[in-house]
Amino acid sequence: MSGATRTPGRSRGSAAVTPSERKNSATPGKAKQPTLLRDHAGEIVDPVAVAAELEAMDAAGAIAWALRTFQPRLYFATSFQKTSSVIIDLAWRASPQARFFYLDTDLLFEETYTTRDALAARYGVTFDRYSGISLDQQTALYGDRLWDRQPDACCGIRKVEPMRQALSGSDCWVSGIRRVDSQTRAGAAKFGWDRRFGLWKLNPLADWTDQDVWKYINDNQLPYNPLHDAGYPSIGCTHCTRPPGNGLAARAGRWADAHKTECGLHG
Numbered sequence: 071m072s073g074a075t076r077t078p079g080r081s082r083g084s085a086a087v088t089p090s091e092r093k094n095s096a097t098p099g100k101a102k103q104p105t106l107l108r109d110h111a112g113e114i115v116d117p118v119a120v121a122a123e124l125e126a127m128d129a130a131g132a133i134a135w136a137l138r139t140f141q142p143r144l145y146f147a148t149s150f151q152k153t154s155s156v157i158i159d160l161a162w163r164a165s166p167q168a169r170f171f172y173l174d175t176d177l178l179f180e181e182t183y184t185t186r187d188a189l190a191a192r193y194g195v196t197f198d199r200y201s202g203i204s205l206d207q208q209t210a211l212y213g214d215r216l217w218d219r220q221p222d223a224c225c226g227i228r229k230v231e232p233m234r235q236a237l238s239g240s241d242c243w244v245s246g247i248r249r250v251d252s253q254t255r256a257g258a259a260k261f262g263w264d265r266r267f268g269l270w271k272l273n274p275l276a277d278w279t280d281q282d283v284w285k286y287i288n289d290n291q292l293p294y295n296p297l298h299d300a301g302y303p304s305i306g307c308t309h310c311t312r313p314p315g316n317g318l319a320a321r322a323g324r325w326a327d328a329h330k331t332e333c334g335l336h337g
C-alpha cells in the first residue's frame with residue numbers, strides 16, 4: 071500500500087497572507103480553552119489526574135489508553151525519524167486501525183520517503199499526507215529561498231498550516247517528542263492540552279532515552295531512517311538539517327545557521 075495517499079483540498083496561491091502573518095499563525099495565545107475530557111465510557115474525567123496517571127504509564131499503556139479514549143479522533147504524527155518507527159509499531163500493535171499522518175514540506179530527504187514506504191509496507195498502513203503551497207508558489211509569493219531569509223515564515227507555510235489542517239478533525243494527537251531532545255522539550259508532559267492547536271496531545275515517549283529508542287528498534291527489527299547511521303540524530307528538511315558533529319546536541323544540526331530551535335509544532 072502506498073505511503074503517501076492524501077492531500078486534503080485547500081485553497082492555494084492567495085497573496086493575501088504574508089510570511090509574517092503565516093508566522094503569527096503559529097504563535098500561541100489565540101488558543102482554544104481545553105475541551106472536557108471524557109473517558110471511553112463517556113464520563114467526564116479530571117485531566118490533571120489523568121495526566122498524572124499517564125506519567126507513570128509506559129508508552130504502550132499510554133497509547134492503548136489514548137486509543138480507547140479518542141479513537142477514531144486520534145491522530146498519530148509521523149516524521150519518519152527513529153521515534154516514528156517506535157510509535158508506529160506500538161500503535162499498530164494496539165490497533166491496526168490507528169490513524170497516521172505526516173507533513174510533507176516537499177523538502178524532505180529521499181531517505182525519509184523510503185523510510186515512509188518501508189513502514190507502510192511492513193504494517194500495511196496509510197500515512198495521510200498534508201502539505202502547503204508548492205515551492206514554486208512560495209517563491210512567486212515570497213521570493214527565493216525563504217528558508218534562508220525567514221525560516222519561521224517558511225515553517226509556518228510548510229509545516230504549521232498543514233498541521234492545522236491535519237489536526238482539525240481530531241480530539242487528540244500523538245507526538246514522538248522526548249525530554250532529551252532539547253532544553254525546550256525538557257519539561258514536556260506525557261499528556262496535556264495543546265494550546266497551539268487546540269486539542270489534547272500525548273507524548274508517549276517523553277521519558278525515553280536514545281538507548282531506549284534504539285533498543286526497541288533493534289529488538290523488534292524495525293525499519294528506520296538510514297540517515298541516523300550517517301550522522302543525523304535529528305532529521306527535518308534538506309535545507310535546514312545537517313549532521314551536528316561530534317559532541318554537539320542532537321538538534322544542533324537543525325537550523326544551525328539561524329536562531330531557531332523549533333519549527334512551531336510543539337509549544
Ligand code: SF4
Nearest residue numbers: 217224225228307310
Ligand atoms: S525546516 Fe526549513 S525548509 Fe523546512 S519548512 Fe522549516 S524553514 Fe522551511
